[in-house]
Amino acid sequence: MTEPDHPSGHGTTRRRLLFGGAAAGLGAAVAVTTDRVALAASAPQPTPDTTGLNGAVTYAFHGEHQSGIATPVTAYASFIALDLNTGVDRGALARLMRVLSDDAARLMEGRGALADTEPELAQTPAGLTVTFGFGPRFVSVAGGAAPSWLAPLPAFDIDDLDPAFNDGDLLLLIAADDPVTVAHAARMLLKDSRSFASVRWRQDGFRRAYGSEVSGTTMRNLFGQVDGTTNPEPGTSEFDAAVWNRSGWLDGGTSLVLRRTRLDLDTWDEVDPTGRSFSVGRRISDGAPLTGEREGDEPDFEATTESGHTVISPVSHIARARPVNPDEVIFRRGYNYDVPPSGDGVSESGLLFASYQADVTRQFLPIQQRLAEADLLNTWTTPIGSAVFAIPPGCSEGGFIGDTLLG
Numbered sequence: 001m002t003e004p005d006h007p008s009g010h011g012t013t014r015r016r017l018l019f020g021g022a023a024a025g026l027g028a029a030v031a032v033t034t035d036r037v038a039l040a041a042s043a044p045q046p047t048p049d050t051t052g053l054n055g056a057v058t059y060a061f062h063g064e065h066q067s068g069i070a071t072p073v074t075a076y077a078s079f080i081a082l083d084l085n086t087g088v089d090r091g092a093l094a095r096l097m098r099v100l101s102d103d104a105a106r107l108m109e110g111r112g113a114l115a116d117t118e119p120e121l122a123q124t125p126a127g128l129t130v131t132f133g134f135g136p137r138f139v140s141v142a143g144g145a146a147p148s149w150l151a152p153l154p155a156f157d158i159d160d161l162d163p164a165f166n167d168g169d170l171l172l173l174i175a176a177d178d179p180v181t182v183a184h185a186a187r188m189l190l191k192d193s194r195s196f197a198s199v200r201w202r203q204d205g206f207r208r209a210y211g212s213e214v215s216g217t218t219m220r221n222l223f224g225q226v227d228g229t230t231n232p233e234p235g236t237s238e239f240d241a242a243v244w245n246r247s248g249w250l251d252g253g254t255s256l257v258l259r260r261t262r263l264d265l266d267t268w269d270e271v272d273p274t275g276r277s278f279s280v281g282r283r284i285s286d287g288a289p290l291t292g293e294r295e296g297d298e299p300d301f302e303a304t305t306e307s308g309h310t311v312i313s314p315v316s317h318i319a320r321a322r323p324v325n326p327d328e329v330i331f332r333r334g335y336n337y338d339v340p341p342s343g344d345g346v347s348e349s350g351l352l353f354a355s356y357q358a359d360v361t362r363q364f365l366p367i368q369q370r371l372a373e374a375d376l377l378n379t380w381t382t383p384i385g386s387a388v389f390a391i392p393p394g395c396s397e398g399g400f401i402g403d404t405l406l407g
């Protein structure tokens with residue numbers, strides 16, 4: 001009679017092999033294994049549901065531009081700034097960038113880095129991108145001409161900068177839709193950097209998990225604001241003109257401004273939805289401008305209320321941030337952060353405000369200056385870290401990131 005827990009009818013034989021004294025030793029082990037295979041083959045196999053899986057998604061490492069800027073935004077990102085060790089010279093920088101480029105290319109393809117200690121973790125690239133950025137000292141050691149904007153930003157009255165989050169010589173920006181992938185890639189790249197440089201700071205950011213919202217949904221920051229509506233669209237001429245630098249070794253590259261900005265959630269809690277919407281100039285509920293119906297509607301900065309005031313306050317964030325001409329357009333691609341509070345507040349959260357632009361001085365600075373002078377959002381936001389990097393162009397197969405500077 002077939003035992004109830006072994007519908008294939010092999011149960012009795014298997015039990016005898018497992019526990020019966022007659023069959024012992026290696027022969028039994030082989031028999032058991034064979035028997036299990038037979039069981040597995042005859043049992044109906046459920047078809048795995050792969051709907052919504054994106055672990056196998058890969059982006060190209062090689063090309064005119066580095067990945068991680070115009071590629072789709074990911075759920076997780078780790079911005080890691082390194083300081084070069086004393087004594088590292090131009091030749092060492094070229095060796096470092098060659099190794100790191102090779103690591104990044106392999107990891108982005110879902111292969112382990114050379115000498116990967118956990119290659120199994122690399123098999124789920126989940127849209128991994130690795131973007132490298134150079135600080136002023138990197139360019140100086142490389143003997144290159146630094147663009148005039150490659151320097152710390154001027155001080156703003158709103159700033160309360162903590163040196164622990166400022167500047168850096170070499171940026172590794174590692175982004176993916178899976179945090180294990182990010183952690184593994186970061187470890188591989190840092191292992192290969194450690195005889196050249198040490199970690200200055202690391203800032204981890206996140207957005208909604210992949211699959212929790214329809215892709216393309218504008219992110220909400222931790223204030224609950226729809227953040228990123230008015231942004232040039234990758235693949236358009238507006239994006240290309242705003243983002244890609246066209247001079248010298250940076251041709252095909254860009255710049256990154258990273259401003260770690262604390263969002264004071266504890267005082268933001270005191271503001272009702274009307275006040276929240278007023279401070280930005282957009283409805284907190286759906287991101288539509290206060291003069292429109294839908295998120296994508298153009299704000300009307302001239303529209304007035306019955307009492308004669310503009311519907312969108314002239315000191316609202318969008319009124320102050322809006323580029324006054326196409327020369328000021330920037331591409332924003334920020335991430336939220338949330339870390340344990342240091343004082344007696346409930347949260348220590350904010351935005352890793354990240355923007356890409358061809359020229360920091362021409363595009364980013366005038367906007368930041370206007371916001372520093374007047375912006376209702378400043379009541380609840382404080383920049384606490386600031387860094388500027390030149391993002392070199394991409395490279396071809398056989399080349400490496402930075403080869404236009406170091407090659």
Ligand code: HEM
Binds near residue numbers: 225227261323351377
């Ligand atoms: C970290 C604090 C900040 C928060 C919470 C924040 C939030 C927002 C929100 C909710 C919007 C409206 C929706 C949108 O179009 O994305 C917006 C728009 C914008 N922000 Fe910010 N922002 C911050 C800092 C900055 C900084 C530092 C800059 C640049 C210096 C900036 C530049 C812009 C620009 C250019 C727009 C689009 C304005 C338009 O044309 O409508 N923001 N921001």
